[in-house]
Amino acid sequence: MADVTITVDGKKLTVPAGTLLIEACKSTGIEVPSFCYYPGLSLQGACRMCLVEVEKMPKLQTACTTPVAEGMVVTTESEKIKQARKAMLELVLANHPLDCPVCDAGGECELQDMTFKYGAAESKFMDLKNHRDEQQWSPVVYFDRPRCILCYRCIRVCGEGMDVWALGVQNRGTSSIIAPNKEDHLECEECGMCIDICPVGALTSGAYRYKTRPWEMKHVGTVCTHCGDGCKTTLGVRRADTGMEIVRGDNRDKSGINGDFLCIKGRYAFDFAHSGDRIQQPLIKHEGKFVAATWEQALDRIASRFKQVLASDGPTAVGIIGSNRTSNEENYLLQKFARLVLSTNNIDHHRTADFPAFASALAGKADATASMRDVFDAPAILLIGNNPTDQHPLLAWQIRTNVRLHRAKLYVVNSYPIKLRRQAAAFAQIAPGSEGSLVQFLAGNDAAADAAVTPQLSREALSQLREALKNEKDLVVIFGSELRGNDVTALINFGLAQGAKFICLGDYANSRGAADMGLYPDMLPGYAPVTSATSFHEDWVDEIPTSPGLNLLQMMDAAKEGKLKALYVVGSNPIARYNVDPFALSKAFVVVQDMFLTETASIADVVLPIANAYEKGGTFTNTCGDVQMLKKAGEFAGVRNDFECIVRIADRMGYDVHKLVPFGGGGTRADMGQSRGAQSGEADRHAVWLAERNLEPKMSPYDPTAMLDEIQRLVPGYDISRLGLLSGHDEHTQLVQITRATGSGHPELVLPSNDTLFTSGTLGRYSPTLNSVMERYAAKPADKEIAAD
Amino acid sequence: MKFSDQLEQRFSTMVTHYPTKRSVLVPMLLYIQDEVGALTDEAIHEIAQRTELSDLEVRNVISYYSMLRTRPVGKYNFQVCTNVSCLLRGADDIFEHCKKKLGIGNKESTPDGLFLLEEVECIGACSWAPALMMNYEFHENLTPAKIDELIDGLKKKEEQ
Numbered sequence: 001m002a003d004v005t006i007t008v009d010g011k012k013l014t015v016p017a018g019t020l021l022i023e024a025c026k027s028t029g030i031e032v033p034s035f036c037y038y039p040g041l042s043l044q045g046a047c048r049m050c051l052v053e054v055e056k057m058p059k060l061q062t063a064c065t066t067p068v069a070e071g072m073v074v075t076t077e078s079e080k081i082k083q084a085r086k087a088m089l090e091l092v093l094a095n096h097p098l099d100c101p102v103c104d105a106g107g108e109c110e111l112q113d114m115t116f117k118y119g120a121a122e123s124k125f126m127d128l129k130n131h132r133d134e135q136q137w138s139p140v141v142y143f144d145r146p147r148c149i150l151c152y153r154c155i156r157v158c159g160e161g162m163d164v165w166a167l168g169v170q171n172r173g174t175s176s177i178i179a180p181n182k183e184d185h186l187e188c189e190e191c192g193m194c195i196d197i198c199p200v201g202a203l204t205s206g207a208y209r210y211k212t213r214p215w216e217m218k219h220v221g222t223v224c225t226h227c228g229d230g231c232k233t234t235l236g237v238r239r240a241d242t243g244m245e246i247v248r249g250d251n252r253d254k255s256g257i258n259g260d261f262l263c264i265k266g267r268y269a270f271d272f273a274h275s276g277d278r279i280q281q282p283l284i285k286h287e288g289k290f291v292a293a294t295w296e297q298a299l300d301r302i303a304s305r306f307k308q309v310l311a312s313d314g315p316t317a318v319g320i321i322g323s324n325r326t327s328n329e330e331n332y333l334l335q336k337f338a339r340l341v342l343s344t345n346n347i348d349h350h351r352t353a354d355f356p357a358f359a360s361a362l363a364g365k366a367d368a369t370a371s372m373r374d375v376f377d378a379p380a381i382l383l384i385g386n387n388p389t390d391q392h393p394l395l396a397w398q399i400r401t402n403v404r405l406h407r408a409k410l411y412v413v414n415s416y417p418i419k420l421r422r423q424a425a426a427f428a429q430i431a432p433g434s435e436g437s438l439v440q441f442l443a444g445n446d447a448a449a450d451a452a453v454t455p456q457l458s459r460e461a462l463s464q465l466r467e468a469l470k471n472e473k474d475l476v477v478i479f480g481s482e483l484r485g486n487d488v489t490a491l492i493n494f495g496l497a498q499g500a501k502f503i504c505l506g507d508y509a510n511s512r513g514a515a516d517m518g519l520y521p522d523m524l525p526g527y528a529p530v531t532s533a534t535s536f537h538e539d540w541v542d543e544i545p546t547s548p549g550l551n552l553l554q555m556m557d558a559a560k561e562g563k564l565k566a567l568y569v570v571g572s573n574p575i576a577r578y579n580v581d582p583f584a585l586s587k588a589f590v591v592v593q594d595m596f597l598t599e600t601a602s603i604a605d606v607v608l609p610i611a612n613a614y615e616k617g618g619t620f621t622n623t624c625g626d627v628q629m630l631k632k633a634g635e636f637a638g639v640r641n642d643f644e645c646i647v648r649i650a651d652r653m654g655y656d657v658h659k660l661v662p663f664g665g666g667g668t669r670a671d672m673g674q675s676r677g678a679q680s681g682e683a684d685r686h687a688v689w690l691a692e693r694n695l696e697p698k699m700s701p702y703d704p705t706a707m708l709d710e711i712q713r714l715v716p717g718y719d720i721s722r723l724g725l726l727s728g729h730d731e732h733t734q735l736v737q738i739t740r741a742t743g744s745g746h747p748e749l750v751l752p753s754n755d756t757l758f759t760s761g762t763l764g765r766y767s768p769t770l771n772s773v774m775e776r777y778a779a780k781p782a783d784k785e786i787a788a789d
Numbered sequence: 790m791k792f793s794d795q796l797e798q799r800f801s802t803m804v805t806h807y808p809t810k811r812s813v814l815v816p817m818l819l820y821i822q823d824e825v826g827a828l829t830d831e832a833i834h835e836i837a838q839r840t841e842l843s844d845l846e847v848r849n850v851i852s853y854y855s856m857l858r859t860r861p862v863g864k865y866n867f868q869v870c871t872n873v874s875c876l877l878r879g880a881d882d883i884f885e886h887c888k889k890k891l892g893i894g895n896k897e898s899t900p901d902g903l904f905l906l907e908e909v910e911c912i913g914a915c916s917w918a919p920a921l922m923m924n925y926e927f928h929e930n931l932t933p934a935k936i937d938e939l940i941d942g943l944k945k946k947e948e949q
Contacts, residue, residue: 168845170852181845 006072015068022050022063030076033085033114035092035199036151037064040405041160044152048088049114052076060084082118089120095130095174096200097146105201107214111149130174137186139772140206140268141195143178148202150176154194161261163400163422164188178202189757190773191393192267196250196260207268207769208248212238217247220633221255221728223620225325225509225613226265226760228352229372229394230622230730232256233266235614235633242280243635246270246614257372257626257730263393264773265760270614272766273634277596279609280638290597290607295640298606302568303652305589305605309566310342315545319346319555319564322519323571323642324508325763327618327630329704330642331510331517332525332711333660334570337646340542341655345521345530345549346564350577351750353506353623354484355515359527361492362502362735368492370476370501371732372624376402378501380409380472384491385435386480386505389419390756392623395478395505396420411469413438428457428465435482442466443490475500481507484747506623507753508761509613513621516715516733521549526716535714539685541659551749552578560584567591570642571610573762575599578751593642598762609639616641618704619725626730627720644702651701662686663698663706689713693722790835796824800839810840814850818857827861855909863898863905865943867891868922871908874915883919884908886933890940903947904940 005014008025015024022032023039035047043065051060055073060081063074075081092111100106115121132145152169155178159165166181166188180186195203217236224231232255236248249267254260282298283290293301309317320338322331338347362368375381375398388396396419402408403423412424415434421427430438430452440448441462449462469475477495479488479502492502506512518525528534530548537544550558552574558564560581566589575582576599585603592604601607613620614634621627651657658664690697690709698706712718720731753761758774760767791797799820804813814836821832828851837847851857869887871880888894891904898905914920917929928939 165843165845168843168849170849172853179845179849181843 004068004070004072006068006070006074008074009076017068019068020064021052021054021061021066021068021072021074024068025052025063025074025076032063032076033117034064035110035114035149036153038153038156038197040401041153041156044156047092047149047151049085051081051084051088053078053081085114086118086120089115089118090123090125092149093120093123094125094127095146096149097129097131099147102210103147103201104204104209105198105214109201110199135184136206137180137184138188138190139776140190140192140264140769141180141186142204142206142209143180144202144204145177147200148178149200150178151199153197153199154178154203157193157197158188160404161397161401162189162191162193163419164191167194189389189393190264192262192264193260196252196262196267205268206772207271208236211247212236218244220631221251221253222614222631222633223509223628224249224262224266226269226763227263227392227394227755228506228508228511228623229258229392230509230620230624230626230628231258231262231266231394232628232728232730233262233270235270237633237635240274242274242637244633245274246634255728256628257622258394258397261394261397264757265393265764265767265770268769269760269764269767270634271768272595272763273612273614273636275596275766275768277766278636278639279595279597279601279607280636281609283607285605298608299645299648299652302591302606302649306342306566306568306649307653309589313565315342315344316346316549317563317565318342318344318568319550319558319566320344320348320568321552321555321570321572321574322347322349322514324350324352324506324511324514324761325613326510326514326571326642327613327616327704328510328513328517328621328627328711329618329707330570330646331514331519332715333643333646333704333707335518335525336540336660337650339524339530339544340540340659341650341653343543343545345545345547346555347519347549348521348552348555348749349514349519350508350552350572350574351515351746352508352511352752353481353504353515354488354747354750355504355506355512356520356523356527357485357488357747358492358502358504359515359735361489364736365496366734366736368496368501369625369732369735370478370503371626371730372398372622373626373730373732374476374501374624375399375478375503377406378402378408378474378476379406380411380475382411382413382469382472382475382477382495382500383420384413384439384477384479385415385482386478387414387416387418387420388478388505391480391507391753392505393757395503399423409472411465413465426465426468428452428461429454430457433482435479436487438462439483439487439491439494442469443494470498473499476503477501478503478505480505481750481752484750503624507755509622510620512623512625513619516621516625516717517711521551521554525711525714526718528716539714551746553749556580556584559588562587564588569593569600569604570646573598573600575603576762577753593645595639596762596766608645610645611636611639611641615639616643616704618643619708621733622730625717625733625735627718627725627733628730629725629728643704643707647701657701661701661703661706662710663701663703686710686713695722790831792821793824796820804839811842814840814842814847815854818847818851818854822857828857828859833859861902864903864947866905866907866924868907868909868912870910870912870914870918870920870922872911874911875919878918880919883921883931883933883936886936887921890936903943 002017003014004017013028025032032050034050036044045062045065050063052063053075054061134144136142155167158167166186168179169176170179195205217238219234221234224233233249234251235246237244238247249270251260281292284293322334400423403410409425410423412421412427415432431454434452437448437451449459477500524536569592582603590604591606592601593608593610594601618630619627650660717733724731758770764770825832833847837844869884893906895908912922919931920929
């Protein structure tokens, strides 16, 4: 749209036509106060705080509903305006209780701030306040009615934003009240958006209410550790007996890919970190029972047994299972540990998507992956399989917001009527399990449609869908773990023909990172095959074993047969997740690093208590390939992080940790002094790389950033902006530099977590909040979709 | 839930008059209330389904309008105007008289469920103030005697 020029408080500014006055003012640094206006939500014009004077208009105008017009002359501060705002505040305060000293919002309340600014503390009203005791609407949501100032933000964010429509307003005028959808309680997705968006303390959360004062917390922005979307979450931490306790999660500063969005897991399910079930001391099994041990004893035991097994049975008798929730640095270190220290390729993790097939289909193709941000403004989106509302709440939010604000066209293909169909321009409910056939059909194989059609879905409808998709420019294609192997390749070939970008959905916080970092028996980081020479072979000092190792299930079988003598499990629970018979591991020496005594940890010989992702630094790669930095927020006495444990074990096994982690002076290959001439020693590549980027060498082998340096130097796609990472941005990795990916992703090994909104793998079981919500919905199984249809 | 043929007919024509289905909500609520006697949970759910709204949204609308009710009212619903014109012409006395005659207060129903009394704002009959509305029927230039006549007449009709 054409630009218009307006004058605000004597300043001339040019903004696109159609801009709201309040936003135009904001763009020039003038803050117009408001309660009801919220960017991205529909306009309300309810609070009358944003009144401004517009020349030639007889009355004060609401800046939040007035679009700019050419030549408009606006005054945002004057005596008249001040009086008007003060009067509005007086009305708002007429029934607002003065319980600020105990209110959750006290100190960060928009009403307090405005009262302070406009000095409306005196009141002409002598009437009794209309009181109503606080109500609990759900395990998560509490409502304190008299504090409510009726800005309707909660109603709009729940309806428009979340597509849940669980809140409404009843009655009229001064008796208006915010009401939940089930008379006295809520049935909803428990996301807590309504609480977060409340400008006062009317809506409060079960997790945080009456726990602390806002100014007593330290705030740390890090990445959520639950699903694979990588939401930024700002954790409020406070000193506690066991270290630093996390008391609140939100993202009010709107940093990160999620803006202010968080689901129940990001907002409340940090409570596992202070669960009473956490292990605080290393445990060594002695005559069938765990005995608390010192770190020295535990690490010695692990190192000596690993060495013993290596000496007696060789590297094929040891195996490692990595994690979907450890950082990239830890994953990279773990596979390097496997390959160099244990000389084995027996390493795997719980795979939730066929990332290898994805990487190999996209190898060498530039700009072919979409970031989480792209989903927010892509003109068209195709979603095949998965149910993002449950499994990728941020992705679902991005899609919904895109459809609502930018009128994106959404095409949904699923064998279930998932909730996102309500935003879809076209929804094809295909026969269960026929996602692969559907993709083959899209790719041009007409016969494949037979498997996908149902009595309700005709071949014509599928043909129309295919034609419609072919006409979409800048399509973003998102697919779940229903598609694996050749189906992924077929889909990518179909999409690439028209310049589409792709997202492959994996389930956990760092599933993509685990895959990218090479937690595979046949692949090094960057999906490079172990069998052929790669930059890793060139760079690492010791030999990388060249024959592919055992995958997770093969390792379990080998352990059962007594061939696998030692198993190192880092942050994973294969016994429960893969339903492995616990006796399969009875003959092997099992080491588990975990927070809790999970099914796997309880059969281990040594258990090390471990810090979770909220308690350490590092990086995570979300399912789209966006890398973000973790920051240490919480602290729990007695635990250490996985990174340190791996390094210490290597050290105790007598391995030179310089060869594992590039720290201190010197590096992977030292210059032997002669730096000129054809026969000169090779320069220290790591040092050169660091110098090129103005980075200093790291001084400690326990510093994961040292590993990040190596990851960025060696892993294809990870040479992203360090500055961006450090300043908390998400940096999108490309699979383009991958040239030699191995295609075989072993699709049969992919086991989706099938988490719902209220579960999160093994971790979720230790969250009291998630448990309380699940108990409630289990007691009363209602239709999960509340709203309109 | 099925409504009378006449109302079903009305719904199917009316729904075509608006660009979105939800727009038909308010008039339909009035018609349903007249037919069913009140906007029961069942009726709310039915109209919500038909207009593609949530039950909550329908309730929000109902609670906004004083003329929409979720509980059955009296068979004869007396709405006495006490706004300015009527007030100047003695509406307060008329309202007090109604209270005494029926033995109930504002927004209350008689035990037999026949009468409901309500004080309301302007009903647009200022030229003939004081006035009241009995269901959809206007009674104007009221006096206590006229009220007695009206109520006694209705009671007698019911006894027969």
